[in-house]
Amino acid sequence: MDWNFIFFLNSALLGVGLAMDAFSVSIVNALSEPDMKCGKRFLTAGVYAFFQFAMPMIGWLCVHTVAEKFTAFQKFIPWIALILLLYIGIKMIWESLRSDNQECKACKKNTCKDCASRKTSRLALGLLLLQGIATSIDALSVGFATAEYGLAMALVSSMIIAVVTFAICMAGLLIGRAAGKRLSDRAQIVGGCILIFIGIEIFVRGIFF
Numbered sequence: 413m414d415w416n417f418i419f420f421l422n423s424a425l426l427g428v429g430l431a432m433d434a435f436s437v438s439i440v441n442a443l444s445e446p447d448m449k450c451g452k453r454f455l456t457a458g459v460y461a462f463f464q465f466a467m468p469m470i471g472w473l474c475v476h477t478v479a480e481k482f483t484a485f486q487k488f489i490p491w492i493a494l495i496l497l498l499y500i501g502i503k504m505i506w507e508s509l510r511s512d513n514q515e516c517k518a519c520k521k522n523t524c525k526d527c528a529s530r531k532t533s534r535l536a537l538g539l540l541l542l543q544g545i546a547t548s549i550d551a552l553s554v555g556f557a558t559a560e561y562g563l564a565m566a567l568v569s570s571m572i573i574a575v576v577t578f579a580i581c582m583a584g585l586l587i588g589r590a591a592g593k594r595l596s597d598r599a600q601i602v603g604g605c606i607l608i609f610i611g612i613e614i615f616v617r618g619i620f621f
Contacts, residue, residue, distance in 0.1 A: 415565070423569040426554065427464070427576030433547040434460040434577055435584040436610050440603035441535050441543075442588025444504065452535070457581035459540050463548035465574035471555020472566045482555070489549050490618025496546035497611030500539065504604035550614060 441456060442448060448456075474482035551573075558566050592599045 419565070419569070420572065423572035424576055426557070426569070427573035428580065430464055430548070430551050430554070430573060431460075431577040431580040433550075433610055433614065434464065434544075435580045436606060437543050437547050438581040438584030439588035439591070440504075440606050441540075442585045443592040443599040443603045445535055446589050446592030446599070448535070448585065448589065453582065453585045456535065456540060456585060457578045459544045460547065460581045461574040461578035463544040464551055464577040465570045467548045467551035468554040468558060468570045468573060469566060471552040472558050472561070472570075473555070474552070475555045475559045482552075486553060489552060490615045493546050493549050493618070494611045494615040496542055497607050497614070500542060500546070501604040501607030501611065504600050504607065508598075508600035508604070546611070546614075550618060 438456065438460065442453075471482070554573075558569055561569060
């Protein structure tokens with residue numbers, strides 16, 4: 413493979429394809445936390461971009477070192493993504509339903525508008541890292557697609573994928589922020605359902621296609 417326009421185009425298109433799950437999860441995060449600060453949005457998109465950079469490189473290294481064992485591990489990738497996203501999605505729905513049933517200690521009401529901010533889900537770093545792994549783990553397989561690349565080309569390709577992922581996820585966060593303000597306290601339930609759907613979609617795609 414040469415350093416030409418086709419190489420950069422393929423890497424960019426690969427980035428778009430790989431970023432779609434992270435894009436959807438970015439929308440979910442902004443739905444749940446519509447008042448997310450600018451710095452946190454950059455951190456969130458940066459975490460997804462990092463994992464989309466790291467996973468293809470890990471896959472490339474595995475192909476060039478422990479290819480046989482890596483091939484055996486591949487069948488577990490859809491299961492890992494499914495379990496992680498089901499866990500996160502169900503957790504979001506459960507926390508939203510539980511917060512709806514809790515009364516405000518100050519006014520003894522569960523519909524207190526002044527307490528609406530308490531129902532806003534804050535994206536913790538640990539949860540963000542789980543999301544990053546879940547939405548990028550299928551990118552390990554890209555190691556097979558880039559196996560013919562040298563180390564330098566594999567690094568550049570992964571960097572392009574990361575940049576594309578960052579841009580797409582930032583767009584997703586902005587879209588989710590606008591929608592989250594309209595959905596109000598139901599955003600977490602909608603977001604949880606979306607995550608569950610993404611997990612099932614990754615699983616079906618990985619097992620049957």
